[in-house]
Amino acid sequence: MSEQVTVSVDDAYVDRIDEVAQRCRAAGMDVQYVLAAVGMITGSVDTGELRTALGSVPGVAAVEQQHTFRLPPPGSPAR
Template identity: 55%
Template sequence: MPEKVTISVADDAIERIDEVVAALEGGGLQVEQVLRPIGVITGSVDTRHVHALGSVAGVAAVEPQGTVQLPPPDSDVQ
């Protein structure tokens, strides 16, 4: 099952972010967005491969993207 993730690129790897993206794609990441100026990559990957992305050279952190769902307006939740 795919999981959406946000990947932070290490400061010393931002200049070669395209290489990091290619390596992540080789690890199974389906890239959705590359925010070059701030060194952030978003995408989705099979849950079995999430932890392996953290070992890619130039990756500082891999974080799952959380979702928020509000209750319907007429619910009893306050």
Template identity: 40%
Template structure:
């Protein structure tokens, strides 16, 4: 798993209040989130943000959770270590 450096955008998945979805998404954008996908009926969205801004996203009223996307890199199939 690779850790991004500070200031480098990281992927995040957020759960928000579905009854206030548009309002919460707009507040998240003001905090620096670049939205890459929205699922308003489920109350979830995905996006990218500078790593140091994650706490600001968590503090937005209507945000239920913020999870960082995890990236795993597997060795090539012909690698001696599997």
């Protein structure tokens, strides 16, 4: 099963974020976006083990699971 993750890039590697993204791909991450301005990479991984492996990639400061929130349409009854 796939889970969406956000990778925070270490400050010392922000200028080489594309390199870090390549390393994340090599570790098994399906990279969707490389957000150089904020030092983040988003994408998905297949298992929690891969998420743990991403944490050991040089240049990765943190790996966090993304959470999705959905709001009801305007005017729908409150629960």
